[in-house]
Amino acid sequence: MQEVGVIASNARISSTPMLIYKNAEHLVKEESLVIVRDSKFGKVYLGVLRWLSKYDPLLTHTQRAAIIERPELAEESIDLPFEASYIRILGEVVDGKLRPPSYPPTPRSKVYIIESSEDIQLDLGYGLEVCIHKYSGLPIPINPEALRYHIAVVGTTGTGKSRLVKAIIDEVIAKTNWSVIVFDHTGMDYVRYYPSRVVNAEEIAVDIDTVSQSLANSISSIKEHIENYMPITLLYYTMCIDTKREIKACLNQNENSILGILQTPTLNIDKIEELMLSISRKGLWNADVLAQMARLIANALGAREATSEKLSLYIKLYGRTHIDRLNKVTRKVADILDMVYRNRITVIDLSIVETEIRRVIVKGILSKIWEVVVDSREPQNILVVIDEAHNYACDKGCYPSNAMIEKTLREGRKWGIGTLLASQRIIDFSPDIRNNINTVFFSKLQTPYDFQQLQNFIDLAGIGTETLSLLETREFFFAGLGNPLRYPMLVQVKMVGEPN
Ligand SMILES: Nc1ncnc2c1ncn2[C@@H]1O[C@H](COP(=O)(O)OP(=O)(O)O)[C@@H](O)[C@H]1O
Ligand SMILES: [Mg+2]
Structure with a gap:
């Protein structure tokens, strides 16, 4: 862990400015995790760098400077510029746990950059391990409680949504007692990984x-x-x-x-x-x-x-x-549900049937889950995974699956029915669906309008669309209830290789 700078004046509980040492400029990056040691009050803070900026005291773009006549001056004062940043405070580290901070860090406190997960002892709770913080490598587990409050994965094609969903599914199977039903829209994203657990949509009876x-x-x-x-x-x-x-x-x-x-x-x-x-x-x-x-x-x-x-x-x-x-056709919808509970995971290959029938099947299976709830009055602990979810959860044109998905998002938490929706476009989800999603992984988005929509239902804490456009495959911001840091974090999804 290297010392990279000091807290500057005007520190606040949520966000504090810092000055970066000259020799540490190459170490700090936007979204780096840092530790602040306040030795005056014996406190340790965890924070993330945002709004990294470079300044030059003699070069303000609205003031005349000699350099415009003598460009060679630029080279002479090359050491004058300096770097500063804001630290978004994530919490105070007390006995290895993160607590809400009660005082701002004192100016002149030292700031250290976390370069590996060994640099910090931090207990973020038990959870589904699918991603690590991009620069520090710190694992950020998904709180399993978030399953019942619904998760969305959004980003343009190729950002790694389906692989992330696959990673989540495997962790749900390994670490919780939940079962998973996967609707594979393309028949290429999940079918290949669970070949012995696949039901072909053609086999399922519809009305x-x-x-x-x-x-x-x-x-x-x-x-x-x-x-x-x-x-x-x-x-x-x-x-x-x-x-x-x-x-x-x-x-x-x-x-x-x-x-x-x-x-x-x-x-x-x-x-x-x-x-x-x-x-x-x-x-x-x-x-x-x-x-x-x-x-x-x-x-x-x-x-x-x-x-x-x-x-x-x-x-x-x-x-x-x-x-x-x-x-x-050989199976009733009820048979499918039996399979899900028996095998923990069932993948429905929807690719073979027409879009209208796909929606009917999604609706049929969700309705059956709700029938079981009405009969048994017991929590189901089932995760419903819908990839390319804009085909099923849109406001207009997604009848009849949209109404059942809406009901599940509105009322599922009480009965342990969670949804995991992956889609290129969040605006294609009906408002009722959007408003009931509490954890979001988001990456590069298709249009600025998608970004605005995202902003409307999740606190993006200053992340701009320009930051998103720089993300690479496998990189997402992880925001919302499921994130133990309670603040959007830049993460890298673990490797999910090709099926054997
Ligand atoms: N976690 C990952 N591990 C390994 N490869 C990945 C991962 N995420 C994405 N990729 C690569 O990127 C490609 C697109 O990922 P995919 O999940 O299909 O994207 P999307 O569902 O967003 O269109 C994959 O075929 C794979 O080559
Ligand atoms: Mg996909």
């Missing part, structure tokens, strides 16, 4: 309305004609196909009316979903049969001959891949 809408989308050119027929067709298919009767007979089973089946007393949403899953498991989804059924139903409901023919034809032509894929 009949979602199936119907996405099927309608896949044959979208005649969407206006099919929108009404599709859900009804699917419903009849679900009710009929497993009965091993002729389709016509099944359709007409009740009072010889096409709508008869809908009066079946046992018809409810759970039953339908059970039947759909059973059809999938038996591999009974068949585009030709569905097309035939759609035609019969459209006819019975009074569609023009051309419409019902077209519907049937388009299902066969454009819906086949989609319908075949329904045969891959």
Whole structure:
């Protein structure tokens, strides 16, 4: 630990100016951690350097100086400039712990720079070790309590968000009793690391309305004609196909009316979903049969001959891949949740399915977690990880996942349901979501507007957008509740290598 300067006049409890020794100028950097030893009052302070500046007593840019006529003077007085900085006081070090300071450090107190974590004995509490302070190497653990108060990781593409999230996940598994469900938007960020814990989104059952809408989308050119027929067709298919009767007979089973089946007393949403899953498991989804059924139903409901023919034809032509894929469904949402609790971690590979279905799956799993809470009234201790979260948590266009994510951020803390959201753009989170995030890792941002938004909900303590733009991969500011220093810190995330 090297002595680098002294506290100057006008020291305050939160922030104090310092003068830097000539021979130490090369050691101090913006964001360096320092110790202040106040020998007059026997106190030790921990602080971080901010607003490092170089001054020249003879060269003020608003005053005329001889140098403008005699540039050679610049070289003659090269030793005149000096360096000064502000120290943001993080606390007083008492018995190895950080305490809020009660007095400002006395001017003339010596300042020492922390160059390695061995320079200081500081107990920052038990936590998730994912990063160290960039210059001192001091580990800054994430307080695990912060999980239930939600964490966001923001930065442009390539800043290292997904690797940071991976580091957090591994620490959660190693050091807490929480389980983790990861929604892997790209299918490339987490799937590779946990290959034995991956569920393909295609395997997960979704509700009949979602199936119907996405099927309608896949044959979208005649969407206006099919929108009404599709859900009804699917419903009849679900009710009929497993009965091993002729389709016509099944359709007409009740009072010889096409709508008869809908009066079946046992018809409810759970039953339908059970039947759909059973059809999938038996591999009974068949585009030709569905097309035939759609035609019969459209006819019975009074569609023009051309419409019902077209519907049937388009299902066969454009819906086949989609319908075949329904045969891959094998798991209920409840099964996924069981897996999460059993294995501690489950990764959902969302990359294979359409964006709308991805949102439905996120919503479905979150809803199930809340159902369990309502039934059991017990904390769940589950971390929900959503990468590329702007696709799920935005205000407009993210239905239906956004509403469930909002609820989880608002009410999750009480029931041990935490979220870890990674995104390029914080402004794409709905306000309700933004306002309930209490710990943030942020790096280079896409636009100055993103920076302003960040400022609105987290104390940035003077960090400017220009500082952020200098950050390299793996470097973030760590701010908020989870940071035991309670002050945004420049950290470097530990190495997270490629999967084996
Ligand atoms: N903690 C890390 N350890 C090792 N390499 C990293 C780390 N963070 C980022 N990288 C490198 O940067 C690349 C981009 O990181 P990634 O986490 O995918 O960024 P983002 O999710 O922000 O787009 C990675 O492929 C890797 O090469
Ligand atoms: Mg990423």
